[in-house]
Amino acid sequence: MTQKLPADFLWGMATASYQIEGSPAVDGRGPSIWDTFSHLPGKTLDGLTGDVATDSYRLRKQDIELLKAYNVKSYRFSISWSRIIPLGGRNDPVNEKGIEWYSDLIDELLEADIVPFVTLYHWDLPQALHDRYGGWLNKAEIAADFVNYARLCFERFGDRVRYWLTFNEPWCISILGYGRGVFAPGRSSDRARSAEGDSRTEPWIVGHSVLIAHASVVKLYREEFKSQQHGVIGITLNGDMALPWDDSEECRQAAQHALDVAIGWFADPVYLGHYPPFMRELLGDRLPTFTDEETKLVHGSSDFYGMNTYTTNLTKPGGDDEFQGNVEYTFIRPDGTELGTQAHCRWLQTYPEGFRALLNYLWNRYKTPIYVTENGFAVKDENTMPLEQALKDTDRIEYFQGNCEALLKAINEDGVDLRGYFPWSFLDNFEWADGYQTRFGVTYVDYATQKRYPKDSAWFLVNWFKEHIEPPSKSSGEPATSALNNTAPNGHL
Ligand code: PNW
Numbered sequence: 001m002t003q004k005l006p007a008d009f010l011w012g013m014a015t016a017s018y019q020i021e022g023s024p025a026v027d028g029r030g031p032s033i034w035d036t037f038s039h040l041p042g043k044t045l046d047g048l049t050g051d052v053a054t055d056s057y058r059l060r061k062q063d064i065e066l067l068k069a070y071n072v073k074s075y076r077f078s079i080s081w082s083r084i085i086p087l088g089g090r091n092d093p094v095n096e097k098g099i100e101w102y103s104d105l106i107d108e109l110l111e112a113d114i115v116p117f118v119t120l121y122h123w124d125l126p127q128a129l130h131d132r133y134g135g136w137l138n139k140a141e142i143a144a145d146f147v148n149y150a151r152l153c154f155e156r157f158g159d160r161v162r163y164w165l166t167f168n169e170p171w172c173i174s175i176l177g178y179g180r181g182v183f184a185p186g187r188s189s190d191r192a193r194s195a196e197g198d199s200r201t202e203p204w205i206v207g208h209s210v211l212i213a214h215a216s217v218v219k220l221y222r223e224e225f226k227s228q229q230h231g232v233i234g235i236t237l238n239g240d241m242a243l244p245w246d247d248s249e250e251c252r253q254a255a256q257h258a259l260d261v262a263i264g265w266f267a268d269p270v271y272l273g274h275y276p277p278f279m280r281e282l283l284g285d286r287l288p289t290f291t292d293e294e295t296k297l298v299h300g301s302s303d304f305y306g307m308n309t310y311t312t313n314l315t316k317p318g319g320d321d322e323f324q325g326n327v328e329y330t331f332i333r334p335d336g337t338e339l340g341t342q343a344h345c346r347w348l349q350t351y352p353e354g355f356r357a358l359l360n361y362l363w364n365r366y367k368t369p370i371y372v373t374e375n376g377f378a379v380k381d382e383n384t385m386p387l388e389q390a391l392k393d394t395d396r397i398e399y400f401q402g403n404c405e406a407l408l409k410a411i412n413e414d415g416v417d418l419r420g421y422f423p424w425s426f427l428d429n430f431e432w433a434d435g436y437q438t439r440f441g442v443t444y445v446d447y448a449t450q451k452r453y454p455k456d457s458a459w460f461l462v463n464w465f466k467e468h469i470e471p472p473s474k475s476s477g478e479p480a481t482s483a484l485n486n487t488a489p490n491g492h493l
Contacts, residue, residue, distance in 0.1 A: 023058060165236045169308055308375070
């Protein structure tokens with residue numbers, strides 16, 4: 001018998017505001033740290049920015065038509081904070097035009113029977129808050145402003161949104177933004193890169209602020225909105241599987257250290273109530289401590305586990321990169337073979353067994369229902385191929401086929417409570433510091449014309465989910481596919 005996914009399994013495609021919207025100054029939007037950063041010389045590949053991106057602010061209706069053609073059940077997008085509060089702060093004016101745009105998007109998705117899955121923060125902090133008090137470096141101020149922004153979103157969109165994500169990938173926000181200095185705001189101890197910053201302390205301070213801001217917003221939602229709006233809210237963490245390079249105890253330990261810093265840094269406080277002991281060992285008093293009150297606030301502050309994952313690393317002890325737990329990563333096995341197919345990005349190879357192993361690791365450790373909110377592959381050199389060739393994206397299909405089969409087994413054979421899957425990304429888009437050469441889309445975007453062309457992988461996914469999701473049972477009242485009536489997942493949520 002072929003294995004199936006439950007009728008209410010949520011699958012869809014994902015994007016983020018700054019990566020697709022463009023129109024940075026239209027309808028009163030204020031600048032974000034990514035506008036500033038991407039316009040500085042030398043920060044992004046080819047010096048490119050999100051000024052136009054996939055022009056999705058203007059092409060919203062067209063994009064929704066394409067989502068309909070793909071028959072997705074859900075669409076994950078993020079709200080640009082500075083579109084709806086241009087200066088970002090709790091005493092700053094609200095921009096009704098920006099609110100209207102997202103409100104229309106939500107209405108149009110619901111009309112198309114597509115469930116909105118909304119991220120509040122996908123890295124585009126209002127520049128004014130960075131200038132005013134240092135943004136994420138100032139825990140008390142940023143938490144209060146983030147709560148105010150989230151409240152506005154719940155008030156204005158929460159009657160129609162059942163799935164909320166507070167943050168996308170706090171590890172990336174902290175380490176890439178304040179440690180390595182490769183993402184906005186680009187702070188680092190490396191003075192060749194940045195005039196300001198302290199990579200030894202700031203990432204851990206920022207991570208702590210993000211956890212407090214996240215948990216404060218979840219508290220607000222649960223206390224003031226959940227009983228009327230019936231949604232679920234959680235955080236989404238990046239994290240790739242780490243497997244020991246060989247079967248030595250040292251490599252096994254290295255794998256756990258890698259997971260502790262990549263995932264446990266945020267997941268342990270949220271689901272277990274404390275930072276991983278290894279991080280305290282690694283960082284000493286550079287890692288902030290939670291007050292008792294903060295521990296209470298943070299512990300249990302996510303209704304589900306939002307999982308962004310791309311690859312698997314083989315781990316050996318060594319190196320002095322504390323951002324990956326003083327662990328060395330490789331894709332080359334002891335026998336010299338490579339783990340899988342190489343993507344355009346150095347850090348990404350296919351490895352479905354690792355994806356299944358990570359689902360099991362997270363389920364066993366945190367015992368919380370999982371939504372895979374990002375998973376995807378950038379085909380090597382896709383950007384320089386003729387269009388017809390780029391559309392035949394067999395490496396991406398291989399990647400998704402492997403991971404889809406893996407998730408099916410994780411659910412049916414391993415008993416993992418996995419409730420949704422969102423390939424990254426709906427469209428090729430602005431890949432941050434990597435500009436536009438790295439294409440993660442299942443839809444090709446010709447940036448000269450802004451025309452969209454479905455790649456073969458898009459149709460692969462469409463057909464795969466059509467074949468594998470059980471039809472809604474006739475006995476249950478509401479059809480499971482009705483977006484408006486899609487209630488919160490049941491169980492202990
Ligand atoms: C995620 N790394 O970021 C983001 O959520 C997306 O916005 C992004 O487009 C996508 O993955 C693809 O990169 C990451 O260096 C950025 O390991 C960098 C890394 C991982 C994830």
